[in-house]
Amino acid sequence: MNYFKILVFLQKGDRGDFDTPVEEQHDFLHTLPEPHNDIDRGYNQYLCQNFFVAKWKRLLFNIVSFPSFPAVALYYLLKRMFVHKGDYVGALIENKGMEEVVPEVVRTKYAPTSKYWAEGASLSINDISFLFKLIRKAPDQPFFAFKSMMNVARYSDMIKRHKPRVMIQFGEFSFSSSILTAYCHSHEIKHIDIMHGEKVYCIKDAFHHYDECYVWSEFYINLFLSLRAAPGQHIVALPPSMQIMTEQHKNVQLYADYKYYLETYSEAQIQSIILSMQFAKNLGNTVKYRPHPRYSDVALLRKYVTEEEIEYPNEVPIVESISNTQNVVGLFTTVLAQAYYSGVNVIMDDMTYKQFYDNCLALKYMLVEKVQDTLSKHQ
Numbered sequence: 133m134n135y136f137k138i139l140v141f142l143q144k145g146d147r148g149d150f151d152t153p154v155e156e157q158h159d160f161l162h163t164l165p166e167p168h169n170d171i172d173r174g175y176n177q178y179l180c181q182n183f184f185v186a187k188w189k190r191l192l193f194n195i196v197s198f199p200s201f202p203a204v205a206l207y208y209l210l211k212r213m214f215v216h217k218g219d220y221v222g223a224l225i226e227n228k229g230m231e232e233v234v235p236e237v238v239r240t241k242y243a244p245t246s247k248y249w250a251e252g253a254s255l256s257i258n259d260i261s262f263l264f265k266l267i268r269k270a271p272d273q274p275f276f277a278f279k280s281m282m283n284v285a286r287y288s289d290m291i292k293r294h295k296p297r298v299m300i301q302f303g304e305f306s307f308s309s310s311i312l313t314a315y316c317h318s319h320e321i322k323h324i325d326i327m328h329g330e331k332v333y334c335i336k337d338a339f340h341h342y343d344e345c346y347v348w349s350e351f352y353i354n355l356f357l358s359l360r361a362a363p364g365q366h367i368v369a370l371p372p373s374m375q376i377m378t379e380q381h382k383n384v385q386l387y388a389d390y391k392y393y394l395e396t397y398s399e400a401q402i403q404s405i406i407l408s409m410q411f412a413k414n415l416g417n418t419v420k421y422r423p424h425p426r427y428s429d430v431a432l433l434r435k436y437v438t439e440e441e442i443e444y445p446n447e448v449p450i451v452e453s454i455s456n457t458q459n460v461v462g463l464f465t466t467v468l469a470q471a472y473y474s475g476v477n478v479i480m481d482d483m484t485y486k487q488f489y490d491n492c493l494a495l496k497y498m499l500v501e502k503v504q505d506t507l508s509k510h511q
Contacts, residue, residue, distance in 0.1 A: 145186030
């Protein structure tokens with residue numbers, strides 16, 4: 133069972149982010165009370181995320197979490213006896229191999245290191261009072277307290293070892309985000325978030341709060357505020373991955389007039405995509421297809437295009453790929469945003485994914501609102 137099949141299995145029965153009408157999400161969002169603190173914010177975000185989760189799964193998570201919470205808490209408390217102080221670090225940043233999404237202003241201001249991120253997980257005796265706040269907030273939702281505790285234990289361990297004054301993550305999508313902000317404040321630590329992927333109107337991101345939350349443009353500030361995120365936290369700062377100096381990466385061997393950036397697809401969809409790109413070949417232009425490193429079925433793609441028309445992600449870095457084309461084609465992928473902010477023309481696929489494209493309009497997808505060039509206009 134590959135990664136994609138496992139992901140599909142885990143999401144079985146859940147409502148899809150793009151299949152759930154914005155009106156329904158908006159109405160649910162505004163049934164929730166105004167939060168008075170960060171734990172309230174975390175719980176509201178938890179409820180928003182449960183809006184998409186199948187009822188049987190919610191019940192299962194809570195049943196499993198009820199006996200697990202005290203057992204795991206005791207385990208983490210015992211582990212603390214073996215945790216020793218390490219090097220002092222001023223700023224820690226989540227280690228996900230995404231250095232290119234960290235804005236230069238963050239690097240300059242905080243000089244964070246990911247070397248010591250999440251070395252372990254443990255709890256101190258002083259953490260117990262914080263955990264009881266989580267339990268009191270939602271005694272009938274043990275999964276809320278259990279999952280939050282798991283993240284608190286990671287933070288507690290890092291604080292014990294390295295005494296950071298700043299902690300930086302990529303986690304506004306997690307209901308633990310605001311809870312970790314509250315925990316950091318209890319230790320006089322600044323908590324920061326960095327946007328690292330495309331965002332639409334989805335209440336899974338609602339209510340988050342950090343001391344600073346770096347986003348790609350003013351558009352996303354307004355989007356997050358419409359999702360009832362805490363005001364005053366968002367700062368516009370493009371990361372290096374969104375400011376590609378394309379002239380510095382020119383390589384004639386990698387060039388194609390049009391590059392289509394694939395995600396998941398069925399056989400009917402890949403046939404439709406190739407047919408919709410035929411206009412470029414009819415005009416004497418070159419076309420390449422870049423499969424997603426995880427989600428695309430490369431064997432299926434090879435049935436319909438030649439090897440010369442496939443650009444393999446493990447062979448061509450994304451910066452090199454975007455720099456060596458005049459037109460980036462696709463729909464919902466961060467690559468399109470990278471091209472857009474780097475001055476490369478973006479063409480939205482409103483043909484193969486017509487319904488999805490229409491949904492993106494309703495969900496306030498930035499590129500659908502900003503980019504006027506669509507595949508249907510080229511046919």
